[in-house]
Amino acid sequence: MSAVTTPRTDQASTEVAKDDAAAAAHAPAGSLLAAVRQRPALAKLVVLALLAAVLVPLAHAKWASGTWPDALTVDLSEPLGDASDWIIDNRDSHPLFVYFFGHISNAIIVCVRAVYVVLLALGWAGTTAAATLLAWRVAGVRVAVTAAVSFAVCGLLGMWVPTMQTLALMVVAVTASVVIGGLLGLAGGLSDRTHRALRPVLDTMQVLPAFSYLLPVVMIFGMGVPGAVLATVVYAAPPMARLTALGLRQADAGVLEAVASLGATGWQRLLSARLPLARKELLLGVNQAIMMALSMAVIASMIGGGGLGDRVYQALSTVDVGKALAAGIPIVLLAVVLDRTTAAAGERAGAEPTGPRLLRGWPAWAAAAVGTAAVALVGRSMGALTWPDGWTVAIVEPVNDAKEWMVDHLYSDVPVVGGTADWASRYVRWILDPLRDGLLALPWWSALLIVAALAWLIGTWGTALTATLAMAAIGVLGVWEPSMDTLSQVLAAVAVTLVLGFAIGVAAARSPRLERILRPVMDVFQTMPQFVYLIPVVALFGVGRAPAAAAAIVYALPAVIRITTQGLRQVDPAALESARSLGATPRQQLWQVQLPLARPALLLAVNQGVVLVLAVVVIGSLVGSGALGYQVLFGLAQGDPATGLVAGAAIVCLGLMLDRVTQPTARRSRKGA
Numbered sequence: 127m128s129a130v131t132t133p134r135t136d137q138a139s140t141e142v143a144k145d146d147a148a149a150a151a152h153a154p155a156g157s158l159l160a161a162v163r164q165r166p167a168l169a170k171l172v173v174l175a176l177l178a179a180v181l182v183p184l185a186h187a188k189w190a191s192g193t194w195p196d197a198l199t200v201d202l203s204e205p206l207g208d209a210s211d212w213i214i215d216n217r218d219s220h221p222l223f224v225y226f227f228g229h230i231s232n233a234i235i236v237c238v239r240a241v242y243v244v245l246l247a248l249g250w251a252g253t254t255a256a257a258t259l260l261a262w263r264v265a266g267v268r269v270a271v272t273a274a275v276s277f278a279v280c281g282l283l284g285m286w287v288p289t290m291q292t293l294a295l296m297v298v299a300v301t302a303s304v305v306i307g308g309l310l311g312l313a314g315g316l317s318d319r320t321h322r323a324l325r326p327v328l329d330t331m332q333v334l335p336a337f338s339y340l341l342p343v344v345m346i347f348g349m350g351v352p353g354a355v356l357a358t359v360v361y362a363a364p365p366m367a368r369l370t371a372l373g374l375r376q377a378d379a380g381v382l383e384a385v386a387s388l389g390a391t392g393w394q395r396l397l398s399a400r401l402p403l404a405r406k407e408l409l410l411g412v413n414q415a416i417m418m419a420l421s422m423a424v425i426a427s428m429i430g431g432g433g434l435g436d437r438v439y440q441a442l443s444t445v446d447v448g449k450a451l452a453a454g455i456p457i458v459l460l461a462v463v464l465d466r467t468t469a470a471a472g473e474r475a476g477a478e479p480t481g482p483r484l485l486r487g488w489p490a491w492a493a494a495a496v497g498t499a500a501v502a503l504v505g506r507s508m509g510a511l512t513w514p515d516g517w518t519v520a521i522v523e524p525v526n527d528a529k530e531w532m533v534d535h536l537y538s539d540v541p542v543v544g545g546t547a548d549w550a551s552r553y554v555r556w557i558l559d560p561l562r563d564g565l566l567a568l569p570w571w572s573a574l575l576i577v578a579a580l581a582w583l584i585g586t587w588g589t590a591l592t593a594t595l596a597m598a599a600i601g602v603l604g605v606w607e608p609s610m611d612t613l614s615q616v617l618a619a620v621a622v623t624l625v626l627g628f629a630i631g632v633a634a635a636r637s638p639r640l641e642r643i644l645r646p647v648m649d650v651f652q653t654m655p656q657f658v659y660l661i662p663v664v665a666l667f668g669v670g671r672a673p674a675a676a677a678a679i680v681y682a683l684p685a686v687i688r689i690t691t692q693g694l695r696q697v698d699p700a701a702l703e704s705a706r707s708l709g710a711t712p713r714q715q716l717w718q719v720q721l722p723l724a725r726p727a728l729l730l731a732v733n734q735g736v737v738l739v740l741a742v743v744v745i746g747s748l749v750g751s752g753a754l755g756y757q758v759l760f761g762l763a764q765g766d767p768a769t770g771l772v773a774g775a776a777i778v779c780l781g782l783m784l785d786r787v788t789q790p791t792a793r794r795s796r797k798g799a
Contacts, residue, residue, distance in 0.1 A: 249511040250512060260467070263494050265467045276459035283519065295358070311374070312370060312371075334777075334782075338775075340774075341762065341774050345771070357429070369407045421657070424658075425745065462653055553672045580787045630683075659681050
């Protein structure tokens with residue numbers, strides 16, 4: 127029995143051993159396949175590796191050099207030049223210009239002049255009283271005092287007339303932006319199909335630098351106020367449209383259903399329910415439209431907008447820091463007053479009015495109007511229409527003297543730390559130059575593969591395709607080298623911005639006292655137009671790529687800090703309590719709980735940092751950053767639309783690529799959270 131049983135047992139053992147060996151042989155493949163299925167990012171990497179293994183040898187054999195091949199470029203200088211010549215030759219005779227663009231241009235000129243005449247007719251006293259009483263009625267006493275002091279400072283600096291010019295352009299541009307953006311938002315809020323069609327357009331428009339809007343309007347309307355107003359409207363309308371659509375689509379469904387059950391028509395539902403429920407979003411949209419319009423109106427001075435921006439532009443062109451600061455301070459004050467007033471109006475929307483009955487509703491508005499008229503009449507009777515010359519304070523010479531002192535004592539040869547000029551030269555020599563040379567040495571097809579990989583890993587194949595096509599379009603336009611120069615400046619500035627922003631944001635999230643200290647500073651920094659940041663960096667670093675990077679870092683830093691702080695503070699308290707109950711240290715809680723759970727907010731901070739840095743790096747051409755921004759500036763200054771438009775299109779493509787590479791999809795963000 128045993129003799130018969132033993133061979134069978136040995137045979138069974140052998141078969142089991144064979145099965146185990148086969149299973150062991152197939153186990154790695156099975157586990158790898160399971161891992162790929164469970165981790166989409168790993169699957170994408172595998173697909174990208176396979177594509178690279180096939181495409182890289184082919185691309186290297188065909189195009190071994192790093193620069194974009196001339197055979198794949200399209201020369202648009204001749205057709206763009208012909209188009210510009212045709213527009214110039216037919217601007218005064220062609221029906222399209224005479225009966226359409228001409229009427230738009232004339233209407234803008236008439237509106238801006240009318241507002242400017244009204245402001246001058248009110249006089250400095252009446253205008254200051256109107257701004258103060260309006261701020262008091264809308265935002266309270268504190269903002270009213272801020273408005274009165276701000277307008278007084280504008281006069282004291284000798285900038286009253288340029289301030290009124292900027293304000294007149296702003297009134298017309300903001301009105302048009304609110305109307306156009308509101309109508310687009312209304313269409314998107316009431317129609318799902320329209321909302322789906324508008325969303326990608328508005329997304330793209332909001333990531334484009336302001337510089338890229340200038341040349342197209344110059345080609346059609348020429349240099350002057352109409353082009354400046356239209357560029358401002360195009361730049362400022364998208365946030366109004368987005369927030370209007372958001373407010374209408376988020377209206378309480380229960381309230382809408384109750385109104386509909388009472389037999390209300392579509393217009394009645396809109397006017398009595400949807401719009402009142404969306405009041406806060408609408409006022410926030412007005413606030414954002416105003417701030418973006420002010421930022422763009424200052425930049426639009428480069429195409430004849432005039433006002434404060436023109437004073438800053440002319441001063442920066444001659445590196446006159448004193449004159450630039452004298453015009454830059456009113457821009458900052460105007461931004462603060464407009465932001466505080468509209469933000470307070472949004473916070474008070476829907477709240478119960480407080481105070482005496484005579485100071486509420488239409489009696490308060492009537493009192494404000496009567497007060498403004500009385501002050502204006504008194505001012506006119508005294509012959510004080512513009513700010514008196516004897517009431518001004520000259521700061522140009524003292525500021526320039528201080529700047530010269532900084533040049534002599536802080537630029538170089540400072541013991542231990544070195545001077546600002548030394549910092550700038552080291553930043554250029556150790557960071558910008560190697561990064562630019564590395565990007566230029568990188569084969570162009572590998573740059574496309576890297577862009578596709580990053581965009582696909584963080585988003586979808588659609589975002590990867592968009593980013594890759596945008597990057598390829600830069601090469602097709604024939605501006606690969608200046609685009610890599612601009613990209614190197616953006617990447618270096620973004621790296622510094624994220625290091626500082628994440629560090630300060632983490633500290634602010636863990637220290638309420640630090641957050642309270644930083645909040646007013648960041649509020650002011652976030653209301654300042656991009657143009658203004660160039661003034662102090664020129665005083666500190668001179669001209670070149672380093673000051674443009676410094677301005678970009680300071681401009682983008684507040685947004686990164688705010689988003690990081692907010693994301694860390696919104697982490698689920700239950701998760702933190704669970705980590706603490708397990709004995710996790712504060713460092714472990716930060717690295718293993720807060721940062722992973724705040725990943726969507728951190729990715730948003732990266733995206734906003736990239737977009738904001740690009741916006742300032744481009745206008746940094748005014749202080750010597752060169753690259754694409756310089757080509758746009760050259761096209762504007764020399765009347766060469768072909769060069770400027772090609773560079774502007776490349777800036778658009780670069781902004782679109784950077785946005786898609788750093789903007790995760792909603793589905794991806796939820797998985798990361």
